[in-house]
Amino acid sequence: MFMDNILNHIGKTPLVHLDNLSQELKINVYAKMESMNPGKSLKDRSSKNILLQALKRKLINTKTTVIESSSGNMAIGLARVCSLLGLKFIAVVDPNINSQTLKILQLYGAHIEMVSVTDGTGSYLNTRLKRVQTLLSSIPNSYTTNQYSNPDNPQAHRHIFKEIKADLGHSPDYLFTAVSTCGSVRGILDEIAVNQDKTKVIAVDAEGSLIFSDQVKTRYIPGMGASRKPDFDITQSLYAHQLVSEQETIAGCYQLLKLECILAGGSTGAQVAALMKRAPTLEPGADVCMIVADDGERYLDTIYDTEWVKRKIDKK
Numbered sequence: 001m002f003m004d005n006i007l008n009h010i011g012k013t014p015l016v017h018l019d020n021l022s023q024e025l026k027i028n029v030y031a032k033m034e035s036m037n038p039g040k041s042l043k044d045r046s047s048k049n050i051l052l053q054a055l056k057r058k059l060i061n062t063k064t065t066v067i068e069s070s071s072g073n074m075a076i077g078l079a080r081v082c083s084l085l086g087l088k089f090i091a092v093v094d095p096n097i098n099s100q101t102l103k104i105l106q107l108y109g110a111h112i113e114m115v116s117v118t119d120g121t122g123s124y125l126n127t128r129l130k131r132v133q134t135l136l137s138s139i140p141n142s143y144t145t146n147q148y149s150n151p152d153n154p155q156a157h158r159h160i161f162k163e164i165k166a167d168l169g170h171s172p173d174y175l176f177t178a179v180s181t182c183g184s185v186r187g188i189l190d191e192i193a194v195n196q197d198k199t200k201v202i203a204v205d206a207e208g209s210l211i212f213s214d215q216v217k218t219r220y221i222p223g224m225g226a227s228r229k230p231d232f233d234i235t236q237s238l239y240a241h242q243l244v245s246e247q248e249t250i251a252g253c254y255q256l257l258k259l260e261c262i263l264a265g266g267s268t269g270a271q272v273a274a275l276m277k278r279a280p281t282l283e284p285g286a287d288v289c290m291i292v293a294d295d296g297e298r299y300l301d302t303i304y305d306t307e308w309v310k311r312k313i314d315k316k
């Protein structure tokens, strides 16, 4: 009998050579299309692996309520897996969430906990994390997937690098990737370390995020950056990091759309912006990978809405 479900189609995403961007930058740029996962982001990998491992270790059962703080993508991944496994799911989100993401979460049956107070850094992450703790202490048989420090999060992303290497036939010279929990970059770095690959990893972060800097700034684009230091240690093994402003992020999104017809989310635009800044320092012809972390359709009312950009970003 044919046995299948949508979770079996997470991962093994395409690797695309970006001809026009490559020509412009005189390097070989490849995009790992994580936006082509069923939930349209790289967080499908984290949510599937964390929940399946938790089930295997009997940390959760069919009566468990799963709770997670998310800027959107992780919540979508978890909502789908929870729905398939028959688990209750509470997504703790904040007002920067895209309206489409909110609607999708509701359609998957997630319960939404919306925080409203910023955490003193112009962002909501610490408020969300406090709300998770409050919910955990008040709901019996509740469990947080805790994407911020759960080792099954980076573990899931080791496959991203394995797949890139298999498709290219060798390890790339450079890999650019956007960071928030730093789970995906940690997994990629772990995979590189195990095989002693030559790939140099450049983490791309938002200006105003506290991952690499201590200068906070209000940010409106979800998915990238954090208003706290990450639990996953990445500084030792990174080649470099690149900060990008929200204006540059949006310009990067439009650049990718114009040159490659790829409508991507903010963190991907930030990687394009980081690539443009760093390309003159890279060897001509170098193989450079970037991660298309999510799809742009969820940003039609924000990044791709000129009125929103004028109101929120240009006025900063």
Ligand SMILES: Cc1ncc(COP(=O)(O)O)c(C=O)c1O
Binding pocket: 041, 043, 071, 073, 074, 178, 179, 180, 181, 182, 183, 184, 185, 222, 223, 224, 265, 266, 267, 268, 293, 294
């Ligand atoms: C669109 C997007 N890009 C990048 C990231 C960063 O991933 P990580 O949390 O693994 O650092 C996220 C995380 O939610 C995301 O949603």
